Amino acid sequence: MTSWLLNGLHNLYLENPIFESSDPTTTKFETTEILKEHQLTWRRGKVDSALRCTHVGELSFMLLRYGAAVHVAPGALHDFYLFQVPIRGKSSIGVGNQTVVADRHTATVISPDLPLQLDWEQDCEQLLIKIPKPSLNQACMQLLDIAPEDQIEFQPKYCLNNSHGTAWQHQISAMLSYAAQKDYLPEQWLQNLQTNLLQHLLITQPNNYSKYFHHTPRMTGQRRLRLARRYIHEHLGENLRLEDIAQACDSSIRSLTDAFRTQLDISPTQYIREARLAAVRKELLQAAPTTRITEVATRWGFTHLGRFSAWYKESYQESPLETLNK
Structure with missing residues (x-):
């Protein structure tokens, strides 16, 4: 994880928390409101949960911690994609038939139609980016000139310590840096930042449309x-x-x-x-x-x-x- 992203996260830490709680029931209720209904199983450790959130364009940037180790079983997300990476600690993310062991160098991209189970270790805190399906479809349509006919499905493991991952972190940091000023900035400019971020994800992270983005022309x-x-x-x-x-x-x-x-x-x-x-x-x-x-x-x-x-x-x-x- 680059210092660029950590600097951007500082702006997210300045947001007033949506909630802070040591109560398991409150934590379950609040995370359901922001994300979706899920099964939440508490394991070892003390409950010390908190959620901070800001919105830039149609994207939601969140910092979430549970304190205790937890098992989360939301099933398929259906309406949105979710990018998540630990700021501290580790997690094991089961997406479809694959499992990603996530840390500060390895993130997870979760596609909406795949079954999902998550295991967060004690004291793990993660950055989450909630991406509505229509927003990603629109970004894809601008690349292909048509709306995608099939659900876009990503390879879930996302490497942050290569050139694509570094550039992705820089773009996230830039959006977080502008979050506090978003009401004073041109809406179209913020929309362009969002589009660039999503198209970066589409082009650099393997998915079922990658062949259309990277195909080399073979004829006139x-x-x-x-x-x-x-x-x-x-x-x-x-x-x-x-x-x-x-x-x-x-x-x-x-x-x-x-x-x-x-x-x-x-x-x-x-x-x-x-x-x-x-x-x-x-x-x-x-x-x-x-x-x-x-x-x-x-x-x-x-x-x-x-x-x-x-x-x-x-x-x-x-x-x-x-x-x-x-």
Whole structure:
């Protein structure tokens, strides 16, 4: 743990505690309010609990101690990610089928859908960063140009004594340093600090989207676009995911999106929609007057018929029914 982070934590120690208690019941109640419902088993040592918390943007930075050794069983977190690292002492964190022995040099990144169990040794105190799922998804979407379709899931063990870990600590320290002034600072600037922190986590900590962030382009944008368009038109009526299109042209989602924007000035999603609208129009122009428009639209991949009708009229200045009656 760097002196940078310790300096930043000084600002968190200056926060008035959310609670301080030697009562097990109070401790359980207060931590449930801030985090989530959990089973809390007290082991050796005296209860001397405290929680301090500050918020910067949508992130919550907390210092938590129990005093006594504890076993905590919250199950899956569901609504948020949790980064935690001991400031003093050690803990054993079971995330899914992996166990991380955490200390000042090794942190844990806990993904929302994985079962979780924690064992804190006596006198352990930890820094926790609570990251709402929508905030991380938004940061991911800005990198990929699309919202992630699957839950982002991290490798839980996070090393703090390499270059990525050092840079991560510097960013946390910077955010904590500004916490006391956040009401006087531009909101967009604080949002950018948050985005940088979360994108650093996404890019440097292995996760199920890492291949899209680190993929090395293997072909020109022109060839990539040609292969992508061919795949789209061959599967136009199917559930087209950008991950599948990118894989078909040996590309990352980001490179695929760049190729569409650079050469066609539209996103892949817009291209798919326009291709589907053109396919529907071609079929309606050749169809019998008794044809059900909803069946044609559904066959070409439109599942929300209200949006389909609006997109169709915007593209062709007439409704699908007017096209059918021509």
